[in-house]
Amino acid sequence: MSQNRRMMKLGAFLPAPGHHVAAWRHPNARPDGGLDFDYYRSLAVAAERGKFDMIFLSDGAGVRTKYKDADELSRQGRMVHFEPLTLLSALAVHTRHIGLTATASTTYNAPFTVARQFASLDHLSAGRSGWNVVTSATDAEARNFNLDKQPEHAARYHRAREFMEVVTGLWDSWEDDAFLYDKESGRFFDPEKLHILGHQGEHFSVRGPLNVARPPQGHPVIVQAGSSKDGQDFAARWAEVVFTVQQTLEQAQAHYRGLKEQVAAYGRNPDHVKIMPGAFIVVGRTQAEAEDKYATLQALVDPVVGLGMLSYQLGMVDLSGYPLDGPLPELPALEGSAGKQAVLYAQARRQGLTIRELYLATAAGRGHRFLLGTPEVIADQLEDWFLNEGADGYNIMPDYLPDGLDAIVDLLVPELQRRGLVRREYEGRTLRDHLGLPRPDFSRTPASAVTA
Ligand SMILES: Cc1cc2nc3c(=O)[nH]c(=O)nc-3n(C[C@H](O)[C@H](O)[C@H](O)COP(=O)(O)O)c2cc1C
Known part of the structure; x- marks a missing residue:
């Protein structure tokens, strides 16, 4: 497998019961998996066996499920789960290669906290962390943070932009080789290599420095999944991975080409932004087996x-x-x-x-592309978008867990490997290595400029 060949990127999007709305009711599903570490460990290990680039854990600042009353809520399967950074920190110890990506909101967090958490996860995992930056989209979350309603859409993105300036600035508090640990001279770090952020903005006043050294990846990988105009502009400026929702190749191409142009307009290299539409997958050894699996889930809605x-x-x-x-x-x-x-x-x-x-x-993909069939049929469809400017890879959404992920790893991934579309072994060490993303250069003004 050539090092230079363009490879399909794969994320394993892993909400506890799986993606089908009735996943938790499947006889083999683990409805209590959201708070079971062994369950998540085995999912992460399975995704790593499939040589996925990363796992992805979505998140909200509260119960986000839409429902009209307690009766309807009591029938949903995704109510409670681990806080994802805590979970990823534990998974970092039980995996060696796979990227560890989770959502954190710019609307309901402080940038110092987020910078610190993802920098810590990057150190814990030796360079495998990724942050899905969201502005959040429900009043249910606002109500957990002293508000009745969420802030306006434009205001959320306004804050998010400044949030990113602060977080990335804090990650550059220390040059990569700032820490000397020199017992002899008594110098713990080189003072020339400390950089105080000194941010004063509309939303945030953050001096710094961060109390975590520069992350192994320089910056954790930035992921974004907003589909609004503001969301796409934000992605063009900041994102390195973009999750999208498209049903047809034409829609996917229009988005793909448009976003890559926007990226270039920001002076960024379009190859350094990987566009990954969601793919809801029901795979079977035969078409009939896949259809049976789907019918079982549909009957449980x-x-x-x-x-x-x-x-x-x-x-x-x-x-x-x-x-x-x-x-x-x-x-x-x-x-x-x-x-x-x-x-x-x-x-x-x-x-x-x-x-x-x-x-x-x-009920299945909730708007995402829906692929059902044998490994060959599904691989054909994934390959089509990948080769025709529709996708750089996919955010893979198993129908129900754990079986759906095992089926993807054991049936679909080998077919993609046979076609030379995905790796057979991890070659690099960090999530940036897997995705073919550069490590950001250090950029900050010298400490002396702002320390006064
Ligand atoms: C694959 C995917 C994953 C997402 N994950 C989250 C998430 O974990 N939390 C969240 O609040 N929104 C999530 N979103 C929705 C949006 O990214 C998010 O709410 C966004 O900030 C709203 O932006 P928009 O108005 O630009 O669409 C996800 C969307 C997609 C397509």
Whole structure:
């Protein structure tokens, strides 16, 4: 396998029960896995066996699941789980190669804390950490942080931009070789190599330095998954990995090309931003086996959950008075409107779907690309986008865990390896090495400029 060949990047996106809305109810699923370290350890080890670039743990600053009442909430499967940086710190000890990426919000954290946590994780894991930077998107989270409502979208991104200046500045508090530990001379570090940030901005006043040495990767890898205009602009400026949601190659290409252009406009190298659409995967040895697996999960979708999900996707329309096996009613407010809910509504009208059929049709990937079939069929589709400017890799979303991840590692990954699309062995050491990303150069003004 040539070192220079472009390789497909793979992330394993691992919410405790898996991605299908009924995953937790599968007979082999572990509904209590969100707070079981051995369970997560075995998932991380499986992903490492599959030579994934990284695992990814999403997160919210509270219970983010959309629900209308306690009855609906009580039927969801992702209520409680480890705080992801704590979990990744423990997983760092039980893995050797795989990247460890998690979400932290710029809206509900202080930059010093986040800089310190990810720098620590990078040291603990010898250079394998990644931060999915989110601005958060629910009032449920705001209510855990002294607010009734979340701040406006533009204000969240405004804060996020300054947040990044502070965090990256703090990571550059110390030059890479600042620490001498010289017992003889009595110098713990070289004072010339300490740099005080001295940030004074609109949202933050942070002097520094960070009380963690420069991370092994220089900076942990920056990941971003916002899809709004602000989100894409933020990604173009800061992100090194971008998670996206697309269904068709045309959509994926339009986004891929547009974002790479925006990256170049910021003076950055477009190859240093890896675009990874989500891929919800149900793989079987045969087509029939894959279809059976999917049918098992679909049969487990609780109507209360399915209906709640659909009503949310349609813009909180109340469908509770209508029979599940009857047609989707006329919803005049959605006629001729734009956006995701209109697409869904039009699909139901066009195909004559019942309410149940419509929620089942969206129960799997929640908008992500949905791939079902044999390893060959799925590999063909992953390869297509990868070779045609739709993707640099994928954020792989197993249907349910742990079996779904094992099936991907044991069936799909070997097929991708046979095609030379993914590695057979880890060659580098850090997450940046795996992804082919450069280590950021050190950049700070000398301490003497701001110490006064
Ligand atoms: C694959 C993927 C993972 C995401 N993970 C998170 C997450 O862990 N936490 C979160 O609050 N939002 C997550 N998001 C949503 C957005 O990234 C996030 O809420 C964002 O800050 C809102 O930005 P936007 O308005 O630009 O879309 C994710 C989105 C995608 C596509």
